[in-house]
Amino acid sequence: MSETKLRYSKQRETIYEVLKDDCTHPSVDAIYTQVKKRIPDISLGTVYRNLNLLADNKRINRLDIGDGVIHFDARTDPHLHMVCDECGLIQDIVCHDSTLLELINKVNRHSEHEIHSADIIFHGTCSHCLKKKS
Amino acid sequence: MSETKLRYSKQRETIYEVLKDDCTHPSVDAIYTQVKKRIPDISLGTVYRNLNLLADNKRINRLDIGDGVIHFDARTDPHLHMVCDECGLIQDIVCHDSTLLELINKVNRHSEHEIHSADIIFHGTCSHCLKKKS
DNA sequence: TTACGTGCAAAATCTTTGCCCCTGA
DNA sequence: TCAGGGGCAAAGATTTTGCACGTAA
Numbered sequence: 001m002s003e004t005k006l007r008y009s010k011q012r013e014t015i016y017e018v019l020k021d022d023c024t025h026p027s028v029d030a031i032y033t034q035v036k037k038r039i040p041d042i043s044l045g046t047v048y049r050n051l052n053l054l055a056d057n058k059r060i061n062r063l064d065i066g067d068g069v070i071h072f073d074a075r076t077d078p079h080l081h082m083v084c085d086e087c088g089l090i091q092d093i094v095c096h097d098s099t100l101l102e103l104i105n106k107v108n109r110h111s112e113h114e115i116h117s118a119d120i121i122f123h124g125t126c127s128h129c130l131k132k133k134s
Numbered sequence: 135m136s137e138t139k140l141r142y143s144k145q146r147e148t149i150y151e152v153l154k155d156d157c158t159h160p161s162v163d164a165i166y167t168q169v170k171k172r173i174p175d176i177s178l179g180t181v182y183r184n185l186n187l188l189a190d191n192k193r194i195n196r197l198d199i200g201d202g203v204i205h206f207d208a209r210t211d212p213h214l215h216m217v218c219d220e221c222g223l224i225q226d227i228v229c230h231d232s233t234l235l236e237l238i239n240k241v242n243r244h245s246e247h248e249i250h251s252a253d254i255i256f257h258g259t260c261s262h263c264l265k266k267k268s
Numbered sequence: 269t270t271a272c273g274t275g276c277a278a279a280a281t282c283t284t285t286g287c288c289c290c291t292g293a
Numbered sequence: 294t295c296a297g298g299g300g301c302a303a304a305g306a307t308t309t310t311g312c313a314c315g316t317a318a
Contacts, residue, residue: 007272007317028308043275048308050273064200066253068283069307082247091247099240104256106233112261113216113225119200121253122238127246141292141297162283177300182283184298202308203282 003057012050014038019051019060020074025081025090027069065090065121084126091126137191146184148172153185153194154208159215159224161203199224199255218260225260 006012018034019026026034032047051072054060063071065083071090078100080093104115125133140146152168153160160168166181185206188194197205199217205224212234214227238249259267 005272009273009317011274041275043277045276045309046274049310052309062200064198066196066198080241082241082245082249084247085250093241093245093247099237103233103237107214107216107227107256111216111227112264113218113227113256113258114264115216115256115258116219117257119255119257122241122247122249123251123253124247124249130246130248139297143292143298145299175300177302179284179301180299183285186284 004053006053006057009050011035011039011042011046012054014042015047015050016054016059016074019072022074023092025063025065025071025073027071029069031072063090064119080120080122082122082124082126084129085123086125086129089126089128093122138187140187140191143184145169145173145176145180146188148176149181149184150188150193150208153206156208157226159197159199159205159207161205163203165206197224198253214254214256216256216258216260218263219257220259220263223260223262227256 015031015035018031018038022031022034024030028044028048028051031051032042032044035042035047051060051070055062055072058076059074061073061076063073063081065071065081067088075092080100082091082093083089084091100118100120104118107113108115149165149169152165152172156165156168158164162178162182162185165185166176166178169176169181185194185204189196189206192210193208195207195210197207197215199205199215201222209226214234216225216227217223218225234252234254238252241247242249
């Protein structure tokens with residue numbers, strides 16, 4: 001949870017590279033499988049450790065969609081997520097305007113709490129599955 | 135995941151009653167502890183089984199705040215959640231107006247996907263912790 | 269040199285499941 | 294009667310951690 005100085009390690013940078021090039025919001029296991037192609041003897045524990053370190057240092061984000069495993073995302077700009085209930089894919093929804101900030105401001109005005117951030121996960125049917133259905 | 139007819143059971147109704155009277159969005163373990171006071175020999179497996187059944191039948195909702203355990207909520211009207219990063223409490227944020235629907239509609243207009251629902255979890259500092267700080 | 273990082277395996281958590289007995293309808 | 298429900302314990306699944314060895318700075 002705390003931000004600490006990190007020394008270079010091939011494993012950690014490879015994990016970060018793999019995640020950065022993967023837009024599917026992969027689970028730890030999926031990342032492990034990918035990284036293993038480049039560093040065959042890396043261990044799952046190392047992948048967990050480094051993903052947690054990277055997240056604690058805000059280089060990546062944890063993403064919890066409620067499927068029982070943690071997903072990770074190398075995008076750190078504010079954006080929303082959409083989970084397709086048909087195919088399970090997780091997609092980014094870019095905030096075209098100030099929608100997200102507006103929502104947070106609205107809640108801040110109407111409640112006594114102080115909101116700092118919002119994790120928003122939409123559920124529905126993705127464009128690809130919509131086409132398949134019609 | 136599928137909705138099925140459920141026969142009456144004392145255990146299930148007690149679990150539902152306990153959850154309905156608890157506004158803290160308790161974890162399975164917290165619910166188990168509560169229910170155990172009324173039915174001392176109930177088993178944890180039964181609590182899991184029934185919470186999942188109740189959720190599948192839409193009588194309650196699962197709530198995933200990313201802390202590694204599932205929370206449950208007997209409120210089924212559309213509302214948002216706020217997790218206090220200081221004390222960990224989960225609070226309801228009532229949607230005063232059509233904010234939530236507006237957000238969903240906006241995304242539906244701007245993306246090719248079809249959004250059906252939104253799970254929104256705010257992070258910040260709750261009113262109680264704000265007072266303690268000042 | 270030395271504090272941080274790794275691989276490995278064991279442990280810790282959390283959740284589901286099989287089995288046999290019980291119970292609501 | 295009998296299919297659904299429960300208790301118990303074992304199994305599964307996911308994640309963390311201790312330890313001895315390796316490595317960046």
